[in-house]
Amino acid sequence: MTPPRRLRRHPAPGPQPAEPAAGGEEKNPERLYVVAGPGEDGARAALDLVTLIVARADPPPAATPEQAALLRLCAAPLSVAELSAYLNLPFSAMTVLITELLTAELVQARAPVVRRAVPDRSLLEAVMHGLQRL
16 A cells, blocks of 8 residues: 655645645546446446455456556455545446446455454363463
């Protein structure tokens, strides 16, 4: 993971990045339509923010830049929320993008690993007996 960028006290001269419009919206909303596409039937995969996405293959030559970036990021499992943050896309656009990759079988969606709140009693007893033998 990359660390967050720090703002410089004296910015370097050059072109300034475009700032979001009032209300946090992007100035170029048609970009999201281009990224997400019209969709064939409008169906989306059932994804949560914590669903883990793992790449199953390298990006094909016909992949869009967003799809290729997502496939490169997913070499290790990442949640949909992390992918959304890294690619700077809203969750709705991410679900459409991931659905396309799921239907092409380029990625795999996994449920997050749920850890048990209480450890197994037999394991605790074994540890306790081992410590008593010391």
